[in-house]
Amino acid sequence: MTQSKLDKVLAAEREYREKREGGYREKALKLYPWICGRCAREFTHKNLSELTVHHKDHNHDNNPPDGSNWELLCLYCHDNEHSRFEELIRYGGTQEAKQEAATFNPFADLKAMMAKKG
Numbered sequence: 001m002t003q004s005k006l007d008k009v010l011a012a013e014r015e016y017r018e019k020r021e022g023g024y025r026e027k028a029l030k031l032y033p034w035i036c037g038r039c040a041r042e043f044t045h046k047n048l049s050e051l052t053v054h055h056k057d058h059n060h061d062n063n064p065p066d067g068s069n070w071e072l073l074c075l076y077c078h079d080n081e082h083s084r085f086e087e088l089i090r091y092g093g094t095q096e097a098k099q100e101a102a103t104f105n106p107f108a109d110l111k112a113m114m115a116k117k118g
Contacts, residue, residue, distance in 0.1 A: 024063040024070065028053045031067040038077035052078045058085055 003011070034043040034051060043051045054073045055062060062069045073081060 025053050027063075027065070028067055028070045028072060032070075032072050035072065036074040036077055037071040038073055038081075041074050043074075050075050054078050054081055 029048070029051075034048065035041065036043075036051065037054075051072055051074060054071050056069050056071060059069070
């Protein structure tokens with residue numbers, strides 16, 4: 001008995017779904033509420049593709065079954081988190097280095113210079 005084309009497509013879809021649900025994203029979505037951990041934006045089935053799983057230690061191979069290395073972030077907050085991490089790696093931090101205030105005053109002797117001209 002041969003499988004119809006539809007049966008093959010449905011079997012492939014079922015296999016894909018079972019494999020995907022074994023991944024950390026599906027596990028995280030089952031563990032945590034569908035809310036961004038930074039901006040608190042709420043998600044539904046309709047926009048769930050915009051909710052990502054962020055690895056807190058930035059190691060995508062560290063996937064403990066309790067989800068302790070994951071947090072759900074929206075696309076925007078996830079991008080911001082990775083940008084901040086990249087700055088930390090490149091520059092040693094995300095804060096600007098503190099600079100002393102400028103002390104030079106180009107108008108300090110203006111009154112005296114004007115008095116000499118007049």
